[in-house]
Amino acid sequence: MPFRSGFVSIIGRPNAGKSTLLNALLGQKLAIVTHKPQTTRTRIHGVLEVPLKKKAKGEPGHPAAQIVLVDTPGIHKPETHLDKRMMQEVYDALESRDCVLFIVDVTHRLPQPEKKEGQGTPKPFTANRMAESAAEDNFALSLIQRLSKETKVCPVLLLLNKIDAISPGEVMPLIAHWSALYDFAEVIPISARKKINLDLLLDKVVAQLPEGQRYFPKHQLTDQPERFLVAELIREKILLLTGEEVPYATAVVVEKFEEPVPELTETGKIKKRPAGAKLPLTKIAAAIFCERTGQKAILIGKQGSMLKEIGTAARKDIESLLGTRVFLELFVKVQDDWRSKQSFVEDLDWRRQLEQIAAKQAAEE
Numbered sequence: 001m002p003f004r005s006g007f008v009s010i011i012g013r014p015n016a017g018k019s020t021l022l023n024a025l026l027g028q029k030l031a032i033v034t035h036k037p038q039t040t041r042t043r044i045h046g047v048l049e050v051p052l053k054k055k056a057k058g059e060p061g062h063p064a065a066q067i068v069l070v071d072t073p074g075i076h077k078p079e080t081h082l083d084k085r086m087m088q089e090v091y092d093a094l095e096s097r098d099c100v101l102f103i104v105d106v107t108h109r110l111p112q113p114e115k116k117e118g119q120g121t122p123k124p125f126t127a128n129r130m131a132e133s134a135a136e137d138n139f140a141l142s143l144i145q146r147l148s149k150e151t152k153v154c155p156v157l158l159l160l161n162k163i164d165a166i167s168p169g170e171v172m173p174l175i176a177h178w179s180a181l182y183d184f185a186e187v188i189p190i191s192a193r194k195k196i197n198l199d200l201l202l203d204k205v206v207a208q209l210p211e212g213q214r215y216f217p218k219h220q221l222t223d224q225p226e227r228f229l230v231a232e233l234i235r236e237k238i239l240l241l242t243g244e245e246v247p248y249a250t251a252v253v254v255e256k257f258e259e260p261v262p263e264l265t266e267t268g269k270i271k272k273r274p275a276g277a278k279l280p281l282t283k284i285a286a287a288i289f290c291e292r293t294g295q296k297a298i299l300i301g302k303q304g305s306m307l308k309e310i311g312t313a314a315r316k317d318i319e320s321l322l323g324t325r326v327f328l329e330l331f332v333k334v335q336d337d338w339r340s341k342q343s344f345v346e347d348l349d350w351r352r353q354l355e356q357i358a359a360k361q362a363a364e365e
């Protein structure tokens with residue numbers, strides 16, 4: 001069977017579970033996930049190899065494929081310049097797709113919110129919250145409708161996510177509700193967190209892809225260099241450990257990323273590390289930008305306790321990402337109202353930073 005390949009965008013309102021789905025499909029943490037909306041700020045490509053599936057009883061099978069998954073920031077109405085930049089990421093992702101996965105959070109359409117482990121009976125969503133969720137879903141759907149009118153060829157798969165948090169009887173009415181709104185190529189109930197129906201989802205995605213060669217080498221998991229994944233891991237810890245407006249007013253830039261230089265043998269091969277020897281060390285320094293001195297004080301904490309907590313948690317994740325020991329230095333800097341400053345926001349884009357690093361290296365050489 002001929003090989004297939006294509007770009008598949010994952011879109012949906014903030015907190016619908018896009019990053020969780022990307023990580024679950026890739027089997028590795030590529031995108032950061034928190035319970036806070038608007039966690040994802042830039043587009044991330046995750047590269048997934050799907051092996052050939054042979055025909056079997058009741059199984060149509062499919063050829064081997066490479067799916068380039070494009071995670072996007074949650075679709076919401078833009079207010080600040082950062083918001084606009086995030087929405088541009090969504091439009092860009094939509095333009096370069098072979099198929100779109102539109103993900104909705106089923107728990108938001110029911111009177112009961114998701115029950116969190118270790119918590120008592122959850123409070124019902126307020127009418128306001130339900131209306132807000134519905135408005136965001138509708139806004140996302142209107143983008144898709146517009147796009148499909150413009151190009152006429154875009155298969156959209158609707159993913160009803162978080163079915164682990166509702167009862168099976170509640171799924172059918174949701175399928176009926178959504179199917180009446182748009183002619184989706186497929187409607188698939190899934191749980192990204194519990195990995196329910198993800199195999200079925202991959203079968204359906206491969207069925208939509210055109211024949212073609214790989215876009216990325218076979219073992220490349222992402223197009224995003226490690227230093228930017230590191231910045232995201234630090235930002236994730238800030239999102240998890242700080243409250244109120246601090247997470248949203250924070251940006252992380254890795255300013256130093258010194259990878260260990262491998263020791264070479266006389267013949268120029270990389271020396272094997274003796275058993276029990278310490279792992280090599282990566283040295284990283286990162287700046288955490290916030291908008292006000294008050295936020296800086298929160299990020300640093302009493303006698304540096306918050307910054308230490310952020311650093312310790314991030315270092316653990318970074319060590320497992322890089323497979324080395326990590327020496328991590330964090331600095332907090334105030335940049336007044338950076339979210340509204342176009343040039344600052346644009347400089348945060350990792351592709352732009354990559355260009356600047358390459359230009360600096362070229363000048364030094």
Ligand SMILES: Nc1nc2c(ncn2[C@@H]2O[C@H](COP(=O)(O)OP(=O)(O)OP(=O)(O)O)[C@@H](O)[C@H]2O)c(=O)[nH]1
Pocket residue numbers: 012013014015016017018019020021032033034035036037038039040041072073074075114161162163164165190191192193194
């Ligand atoms: N119960 C349940 N929770 C889920 C599922 N998928 C995601 N979540 C939770 O939903 C929250 C949001 O998940 P994310 O993956 O960060 O959502 P997102 O759509 O990427 O969010 P943004 O980055 O804000 O656009 C997290 O707390 C997840 O753990 C699921 O299948 N079931």
